[in-house]
Amino acid sequence: MEQRVMEKKDVKSFIAELIKLYPAVYGPVAKGKSVVFDRLKDAGEAKFNYTRSILPPKKYLMPQQECIMKFDMPPSPKAESVVEFEDQVIIGVHPCDIRATKLLDMIMKGGNPDDNYNKRREHTVIIGIDCVPDLYCYCSSVMDLKCTEGFDIFLTDLGDQVLVDVLTEKGKEIISKIETKPASGTHLKKQEELIEAKKKLFTAKFTGPVQLLPLELEGQWEAPVWEDMGKKCLSCGQCVLVCPTCYCFDVADELDLSMKKGDRVRKWDGCQLAGFAYVGSGENFREEPGARVRHRYHRKFKYHVDSHSMTFCTGCGRCWVHCPVDINLVEISNRIFKREAECKA
16 A cells, blocks of 8 residues: 655645546535535535445445346347446545445445446445544444545545545555655654544444454344334334445336336335335235344344444444434444343353
8 A cells, every 4th residue: 555645735636636637526415414426516515524424325335226128028039237437536435434335346346246236336436535433323333434435535634635545456556646755754754643532522433343243143033123123113214224335236127218228227126115015915924023133133243244244233323313213223233232141240
């Protein structure tokens, strides 16, 4: 990794250069009292002092809705796959969302590769920035706070200067177009000090190590926590629809008014929605909300650990913030740890 430094006053010029170089540059912008990722038309629109966006930047790699095939109906049936992409930059991505992108890369490139996602990913530059946690953030419990992979460039605010970590050839090509100088040991030491100071700001924490959760979940299939959370859950699906690592989708064929041609469309879907587990026979094999909460939790902290050796929660806090009944994975995790400790006592 190459590490350089730019003056903080030059950041706007840097963004302006990106807007000139790329067809699409997306970044965090204000929307009412919240922040969303949107296309930047001017460098001054970017809002870097935010805690979290409403939706994660994954929406530019896996859109909420997209056409994946166009088809003609009989008597002259024809089908053609659709993969839409353009060169794009996503700037202002927090470490939790960078890690989420790395996890999605692993899923979308393995097993049955997803051409639509992978083409967009191939043509995407990710520029990260560091952040300050609030009371809903718990990334210190599930991931390393120092970002070392999954980005092209990472910016750390050092005061009057910005430390620039350059990881990829794409990143080097971009940085070569702006004025920077090599980072010194002092700059790197200050970055480490900021990370250590950040660790002390977290108020939401797991009471046990996340690496133990797959083992702790053994024998807790009928734990009271699932029924308790199920009684609260409204099955609104907000938690999974704002999650940066959820990748479930539904597919539907939509005919135009002529009934002669149509589009095959995929849309985000989520396991917490009441109809997600319906099958063709009319059965719903996760009919109770508690069963759906349990399923989601196991996907984040057991299934993907067993299959990919990775926890699929990044601690961004979006699901907690947007849950209307305050269900959160910190409370569930700590109840799991507590019950396991009580069973061993």
